[in-house]
Amino acid sequence: MRPEDALGAATDAAAKAGHTEPEGLSAPAAADRATPEQLREWALIEVDHDLVYSTRKLGAPITLMKRLLMRLLRQYTVELEAQQTRFNVAVLARLREIEERLDRAER
Amino acid sequence: MIHQIISAAGPYDAVTRQALRYRDLFESWGMAGGVHAAVIEPRATGVAPLSKLDPAPDDLLLFHYSAYAPKLERLLEAPQRKLLVYHNVTPARYLWPHHPHTAVLCELGRDRLPRWARAMDAACAVSEFNAAELREAGARHVHVVPILFDPPPARPPREAGAARVLTVGRLAPHKRHDLVIRAFALYQRAHAPEAVLDCPGEPLTAAYRDWLVALAERAGARGVDLAGSVGDAVLESLYARAGAFLMLSEHEGFCVPLLEAFAEGVPVIARAAGAMPDVAGNAALWIDGDDPGTIAELIHLAVGDEELRAELAARGRARLDEFAPERTAEKLRAAVNAALE
Numbered sequence: 066m067r068p069e070d071a072l073g074a075a076t077d078a079a080a081k082a083g084h085t086e087p088e089g090l091s092a093p094a095a096a097d098r099a100t101p102e103q104l105r106e107w108a109l110i111e112v113d114h115d116l117v118y119s120t121r122k123l124g125a126p127i128t129l130m131k132r133l134l135m136r137l138l139r140q141y142t143v144e145l146e147a148q149q150t151r152f153n154v155a156v157l158a159r160l161r162e163i164e165e166r167l168d169r170a171e172r
Numbered sequence: 173m174i175h176q177i178i179s180a181a182g183p184y185d186a187v188t189r190q191a192l193r194y195r196d197l198f199e200s201w202g203m204a205g206g207v208h209a210a211v212i213e214p215r216a217t218g219v220a221p222l223s224k225l226d227p228a229p230d231d232l233l234l235f236h237y238s239a240y241a242p243k244l245e246r247l248l249e250a251p252q253r254k255l256l257v258y259h260n261v262t263p264a265r266y267l268w269p270h271h272p273h274t275a276v277l278c279e280l281g282r283d284r285l286p287r288w289a290r291a292m293d294a295a296c297a298v299s300e301f302n303a304a305e306l307r308e309a310g311a312r313h314v315h316v317v318p319i320l321f322d323p324p325p326a327r328p329p330r331e332a333g334a335a336r337v338l339t340v341g342r343l344a345p346h347k348r349h350d351l352v353i354r355a356f357a358l359y360q361r362a363h364a365p366e367a368v369l370d371c372p373g374e375p376l377t378a379a380y381r382d383w384l385v386a387l388a389e390r391a392g393a394r395g396v397d398l399a400g401s402v403g404d405a406v407l408e409s410l411y412a413r414a415g416a417f418l419m420l421s422e423h424e425g426f427c428v429p430l431l432e433a434f435a436e437g438v439p440v441i442a443r444a445a446g447a448m449p450d451v452a453g454n455a456a457l458w459i460d461g462d463d464p465g466t467i468a469e470l471i472h473l474a475v476g477d478e479e480l481r482a483e484l485a486a487r488g489r490a491r492l493d494e495f496a497p498e499r500t501a502e503k504l505r506a507a508v509n510a511a512l513e
Binding site: 071089090 | 346351358
């Protein structure tokens, strides 16, 4: 078979085979603008501690040390996250309110 | 002397490797300066900190641009002649849900490109796809200088039958490993129960890797190996054992793995996106949709059809000639001369 004919042959074979997949395997499409659901999810600041690590030669003990430091500073980081989340949630609420007013005005 | 500057250096980073390869070439021209980076990963070698950069007035500063680089921006005012090499920046829309920090760097990287493009004496892009973006950003007289690629000695086309599928690249959303895994699961179920899928590449995050592992389980795919970063020897052995190479990425500024697959005589199935059509030409089986069933059948053909494999291998060798290092070196020399004129 020539390469130019392969896609057509594969498309025909796939139709004939009737491949089926389990539900829900599709990845969410990348969008230029965040959806309202994504904004709500992102508003809640919660940093994954697995993102803190070291790639040095002795990375494992350094990673442990970094995570220990984070635990010791937890009071500070929790407060930081809470204050940022408070701001984000307030802005989102205000945004929703403005959108509703705009909708009413356009009707 | 030509001093190269990159924003961040890593041991497996494609831009870092390209800068080091350029340095070897500049050395053969008697023009080699250092490779400097604002951030250097501990495992990276051959790269000096930006603070050590001390160019003479007649030296050339060569900037590799692939992300937001605030620490390099002061050099835009430097009196030396400047050359930009644009490797492209991943659109942030792929990264916002998974790694906000990288997404911010990419968003700002694209946003700041016009400033960089206009501040240079000459610019080059590693593909025509990237050159179009550079022109849109305001660069004039853009040279297309492909990635400097040294192919290993070409292997003869191998016999059909190795049901081992390979994809190479960072585990990141735009690379579409999710679709690779789904297509492989269908191929495995319908045609090759013993097939294996190798996906070497550093994950964007541990969570994204875990998501891919869970997806493979839900899709019913067995033998999926997400090995993480691997060295050159391991990568070479993966190509040598592969029956087909799959690249379904939605955004590529060049895509070196296509050339690596051609060098190893592995049939390539790829998405016609980004710079990939520029690189692979007529030497790949192109897909333009997201149907995993069709891709599964293409894998079956690529692995098992001798005539198809031989033709793709011959075309792959011809593509390698297009990207021969001597040709690329000539193009780079022309871009350097333009920057120095």
